Amino acid sequence: MNYYLLANSIGIGALIGYVTNYIAIKLLFKPYKPIKIGSITIFPQGVIPREKKALAKKVGEVVKNYILSENEIRKIITSKEVKDEIERFLDEKIENFTSKDINEFLSKEEIADKFSKIIIKIVEEKFSMFASFINIEMIKEILLKLDIPLKVEDFIETDRIKEILKKEIFLFLEKEVPQIFVKAHVDKVVEEKVASFDEKTLEEMLFTLMKKHFSFINFAGAFLGGIIGLIQYFVITS
Numbered sequence: 001m002n003y004y005l006l007a008n009s010i011g012i013g014a015l016i017g018y019v020t021n022y023i024a025i026k027l028l029f030k031p032y033k034p035i036k037i038g039s040i041t042i043f044p045q046g047v048i049p050r051e052k053k054a055l056a057k058k059v060g061e062v063v064k065n066y067i068l069s070e071n072e073i074r075k076i077i078t079s080k081e082v083k084d085e086i087e088r089f090l091d092e093k094i095e096n097f098t099s100k101d102i103n104e105f106l107s108k109e110e111i112a113d114k115f116s117k118i119i120i121k122i123v124e125e126k127f128s129m130f131a132s133f134i135n136i137e138m139i140k141e142i143l144l145k146l147d148i149p150l151k152v153e154d155f156i157e158t159d160r161i162k163e164i165l166k167k168e169i170f171l172f173l174e175k176e177v178p179q180i181f182v183k184a185h186v187d188k189v190v191e192e193k194v195a196s197f198d199e200k201t202l203e204e205m206l207f208t209l210m211k212k213h214f215s216f217i218n219f220a221g222a223f224l225g226g227i228i229g230l231i232q233y234f235v236i237t238s
Contacts, residue, residue: 002237009233010226017225021218029206032199048206049199060191068186070178077173086173087166094162098153111150116140 028047035043048055066072076082102111116139123134197205207214 005237006230006233009229009236011229013229013232014222014226017228018218018222020225021221025214025217029199029203046199048202052197052199052202053195056191056194059194060187060189063190064187068181070182073178073181074174077177078170082173083170086169090162090165090169094158094165098151098156098158098161100152102150102152102155105152112140 029049030046031043032046032049034041034045044050106114113136116136119139120134120136194202
């Protein structure tokens with residue numbers, strides 16, 4: 001057995017296989033523009049730049065039908081993790097809001113005016129015999145002299161508000177948000193975005209995503225080339 005010839009045959013086969021696959025991958029992207037002499041095309045445009053619009057459309061369809069489909073969006077936004085995060089956010093915001101002094105939202109005069117109207121109405125309905133002895137201005141004057149600290153939580157049932165808000169928000173997320181994504185035509189947005197990439201950006205993006213796979217293809221070519229070189233050696237020397 002001629003080991004030198006065997007090594008050369010395997011080495012050359014592996015090199016040819018590697019280089020062939022490497023060039024084939026490069027030809028997916030390059031040249032960015034067809035090489036022409038006059039009106040005659042000497043070398044065609046790379047496959048991906050040539051089919052960029054079709055690729056962009058297909059990517060948009062994949063995003064719409066599989067990644068951000070109505071059902072997938074519904075699964076995501078109704079998942080336990082999302083619900084827990086929304087509940088945490090609501091609890092924090094509602095507690096912050098209800099612990100505020102009511103004077104942050106209404107002046108003392110506005111509060112006195114509103115309460116005096118309520119009190120007058122109650123007196124007129126429940127204690128009509130005393131209604132002629134008091135009026136809004138009298139009650140308002142008394143309330144303005146009082147300095148009673150009032151919180152928002154003194155007027156609302158915090159836990160009840162939380163439950164109502166959570167119910168409405170979860171219903172909105174489940175029913176309306178998926179429809180909003182559908183109406184927003186996410187596929188068209190993705191299609192336009194991919195189509196707007198210049199050829200170099202598209203190449204860099206795909207190479208970043210597929211770098212390991214492209215390397216595997218190159219070395220697979222080298223391996224197969226080496227096998228062919230081995231077979232060729234035995235064919236020649238037999």
